[in-house]
Amino acid sequence: MNLYVLIRFFIGFLFIFSGLEKLLAPYQNFLYVIQSYDVLPDGFETAAALSSPWIELFLGVFLVVGLWTQWVLTGVRVLLAAFIFIVSQAIIRKLPLTECGCFGEFLSLPLPVVVALDSILWVLTVFLSRKIEIVSFMSLDNYFNEKESKSAR
Amino acid sequence: MTSKNSQFSNKVMTTWVIVVVCVIAVLGSKQFCESARTRSQSVESRVKGDEGAPVRIMEFMDFQCPACASGALYLKQFMVEHPRAVRLEMKYFPLPMHRHGMESARYAECASRQGKFWLFHDYLVERQTQWKDLIDARPAFMLMARDAAMDTKQLEVCLRDKSIDAVILKDKAEGKKLAVTSTPSYFVNGETAVGKSQLETKLKALLNDSKK
Missing domain, CATH: 1.20.5 (Single alpha-helices involved in coiled-coils or other helix-helix interfaces)
Structure with missing residues (x-):
């Protein structure tokens, strides 16, 4: 186990937790959070409320088990960039939001803290992508790669 | 390969x-x-609207939340325009982030015990901007109680009664069981709607359905 793998697990579990919390509650709760950010057109708000928790969950699960790790890290980066943009525009527009709504009732974070946290996670995923061989320790990617090289011999 | x-x-x-x-x-x-997720019995003093109304709304609100005030004003107007359409039940859900959330609910519950809940509720939401930023909002609540012609001596006794807190916390616990995390949260004929915008969409859809 190395630090990169620990970070991979940390980000993965964070995404699983965030996705699960939204999926187990009525989707209208997360829809309300999205509506409060006032950034998406009406029709897209519902689509985002229904789909993004599943995306978070799958990215988290695939990151933890280490399958398609490089692609998943790219997906995580895209999602984090979207979160940073959405929360930042709310701060700039001074929307009346006191907390992010990212983790439901379990964790309440003020918007600037969320931007800082997401930015740190974004930078970490860049490091992970660059060290993909070390990151792939204890992963299904590694397992399949080893299997492939054994059968090639 | x-x-x-x-x-x-x-x-x-x-x-x-x-x-x-x-x-x-x-x-x-x-x-x-x-x-x-199960629902408890209604508290009659916090229910209004036609008993046979086709739309039943259960609302969880925090009196200090601006979105709740906006939702309450919208619902009041909607009920004036469609007097037989809605039966509304109100439940307390004071949020810890609101300094006067719990205190305003206490006053409202005491108003409920004097049969003045809806009048006091309307004062709380209509005058919210006048009291929500005060350090001590109790004088403002007292003024509203007088405007609602409440018995202020009885009110003071009521405010010391610990069972008031129990009623409020029971509502809040019920809300949590129903996965309420934000206010205002509505259950429109059992379906969740969070915030005024979702409520408007649901009520418009129900009205259109009833016209068909």
């Missing part, structure tokens, strides 16, 4: 297995959570 292809198919197969397991686990847990 064949080995590479076979490993790729194994990876794709594993991906599908993970996706299916996750979907089954989440949908199963969601079903379990939803079946555990």
